[in-house]
Amino acid sequence: AYSCNCLLGTLVNKKHLDKALELYMQMMHRGVLPNGSTYAILIRGFSKSGNVKGACEMFDEMRELGFRPDTMTHNVLMGALCRERHIRDALRVFEMMDATNEVTFNTLIHGVCKYGKVSRALELLKEMSSSGFNPSSFVLNTIIARHCRDREFREALILLRKMQAAGSEDVVTYTSLIDGFCKGKQIQRALEIYREMVSKGCSPNNVTFNALIDGLCKSSKLEDAHRVLEEMVMKGYQPDVVTYTVLVHGFCEQGRLDGALRLLEMMLQKGCAPDNVTYSTLICGLCKESRVQEAFELLEGIVSRGFAPNVITFTAVLDGLCKGGRLAEAGRIFDRIVESGLQPDEVTYMAFVDGLCKHGQVDRALELVEQLEKQVFFAGDHIYLALINGLCTEQRRDEALEVLRQMVLKGGVPN
RNA sequence: CUCCUAUGAGUCC
16 A cells, blocks of 8 residues: 555646546555555545545545544645635534644634634634644734735734734734735825834835735825835845736826836846736736727737737737727637637626627627526626626617526526 | 645626
């Protein structure tokens, strides 16, 4: 079993889950008894490949065969469940554990903070302490980040003070708060935290600066953003792709495409590679300024240089073309998404359906939705609203009513 | 050996 496990581990790490499963089957057939590690490895494999269901099945099989999963195996499964937002199931796994460790709590609290209720996370934090584990700054930072997301700054600050008292706060702690305040449109308080962290001798990093710059840009304070950028450079930090993209976004929002394009040049010059976020931001900015042609050319340009746009970048172009009334070309982008091996997502469909409906091509929109609903049962309220609007605009009330009926039939909720 | 915490992009409303 030991050698098999080694091999299994290698297969799983190389993402050859199918081969790993085959080996597992062979083990069973040839009478090589798997042990607890065998399952831990397989469950980790399923978990890493995003197949929670498989991980759960493995887990059940393991228990049916009389193995008691150890703490680590439980942790792996819980991690997988948390990543898929199945918090209830993760908590159920937790309930049946008879031995936990620090990772157990870190995993769960992280999952609950991300997708569950804060109150539950706080309960777990208490339980963590009473089980004899000292909550690390890792887990406390997770909770602070959640409070910030909820704009519960009072709670976040209480935790910060506690961490400061213990001397356990770090750059992540401060950056979470800075970002939270920025997103809550409280730039002043974000700056206060920034000054506080510096005065306490905690060094900011790129993430800190990027969060601040983004906050300033989104509050239309481009000049201040620029000042922070200068401070960042002066202190010896290299602006990275996020820094540039945040600034590009800022310029785009102000309609200053010249500035945005100059930033693109600058980053290329400095050897900082733009990514899909950068390009989709620029494309979107160009489209919003009715410079769809340039957006389209930008897309062609990056593709011809070997860059692989993702579904968001394509959709940004598709939407621009739709809004410019160039529906045939939008259709070609849609096809290209599929040809590139990508999946059009709900936003892609929404953009295209909306574009078709608003340009008198409701029939094509209806076809598109029909095609979509071969893959998913219900396209969604917003798509149906667009269809109904389109039909009404064309005075096709009976069909609109029929679409409404379909929508309700599929569980949609008309507003 | 398992958790890996903080920053940027697209649609409709």
